[in-house]
Amino acid sequence: MSKVPTATLNDGVKIPKIGYGLGTANFGSECVPHVISALKTGYDYIDCAEMYGNSKSFGEGFEKFGGKREDVFVVQKCGANGKESHPRKTLERLLKEMKTDYVDLYLLHSPLLTKPLSLSEAWEVMEEIRADGLAKSIGVSNFREEDLIELEKTWKVVPSANQIEYHPYNFHPANMQRLLSFMKKHSIAVEAYGPLTPLTGAKGGPVDEIVKEIAKSKGIEESQVLLNWAAQTTQGVVVTTSTNPERQKIQLEAITKSSHLTEEEIDKISEAGKKKFFRYRMTDVWDAAKP
Template identity: 30%
Template sequence: MTAVKSPVFKLNNGIEMPALGLGVFNSSPDTTVAAVTSAVTSGYRLIDTAAAYKNEEQVGEGIRASDIARDKIFVTTKVWMSDFGYDHTVNAFDRSLRKLRLDYLDLYLIHWPVPSAFETTISSYKAMIRLLAEGRVRAIGVSNFSPEHLTDLIEQTGHVPAVNQVELHPYLGQTELREVHRKLGIVTQAWSPIGGVNRYGQKAKISTEVSDPLSHATVVRLAAKYGKTSAQIILRWQIELGVSPIPKSVRPERIAENIDIFDFALAAEDVVAVSALDTGTRGGWDPDHVDLQTFGTII
């Protein structure tokens, strides 16, 4: 099988980031090594993990097992809110590097804002600015930030994040937020890009009326039209929007399928049709109402 190559997005500091990557949220340590190795073999050059996922060591092992040069792979991890604060964040960064067994990171993100104690979020970001200046990380950003969170962060630090990674799928298109990102020069990155959070997230735990975008009639129709799977249609839709999706899978055939989206393009009216599925409903947590108690000490 010939590996598929992802195009790249240029971040606001000039760094190039692969447009599509592998996410490893909920990937158990015993499956993560094989998933990462399979992804790199299939052409992925972006791997996204987090301290809270408890699989950074396995991500590093999978990268080394792939036998691809380190500078060819874009590695992202995130600081968890239990490590917020300037010194705590520097220590957490060092800990993540040790677990990954890397000399530097490509992208370091604040995993969630903590609106009820936003000053600690700010302190963490100031520490990340220092790590960026020292050359220990090539780019820094945030995850799950609203427009208001971004405004406060930029006003208090003077630094615009390179990336904001948020829940984004056909049922939550984040149109307003994407426009804010466009104006600020922030790349929008999508976690749960094919809507898996609608099956495992908070909404799914309290409701039996959970809808999966993969089975929506519009997506199924487009899959038949283009000779692709529903997941490929949704991922291609995000690429057309200028969004960076990071789908998660541990199955080699699904991992290969998810990156095989660069040999076709959706017609403009089909992009509009998928965008029209937006209900504005989250499957995951609301960033305006999260803290350590929301998740426990660490997820």
């Protein structure tokens, strides 16, 4: 089993370059067998969220798997639709469900889900959580450039990561490019979720044939091509999921085995992606963004 490579966040914390998510196919459902399968396959990063409603599955799954807590990187996110979420109270509750004393990375799930706190107030609580050791690193998710600029006014700790939907059909608009530039300036890592969207939610687009050709020429899966495109263009982290053990293995091997794309291959995918726009998650956030 190949070891998962890591990236170093701006606070020095090392994060595996691919994570297994408890959202999407696992969303809202008990998924203990899938957590165990992912861990056995070799994933050492499990991505959880209050919104997914299944954090207990990590606690039960990891307990049955029997590994050492320090050997798995756990991400948790605060915020759920229709609920007020105080970052500390939420994390304290989730830690009990997950049967752990801390998370490795704790994120604000959306700039629209911090009420009754403002963004800056919520981030101040996040900084206190980090200082108290309940989270080794703190960041955000689905934050736009303007949201990060708002945090910048008062932050003492720069977010270490921003987990965003990222694939060839949504990386190119001006608001996304502004966001990526701001993140690069402050060394805020991209955690790319939805990297396989051209194969799942947006089939039949201009990227399809290029991805097929590259996969065939390299002797790899199309999903592995897209995972590498996301990982290489961001130099960050990809988060993916599957309830199928074989698919879990294929996706993990996109990052653990040598299937990197050439610059020419990356450019071909990027240029094709610019011919279409598609976003399928957190559209309420982006609908409120600057054009």
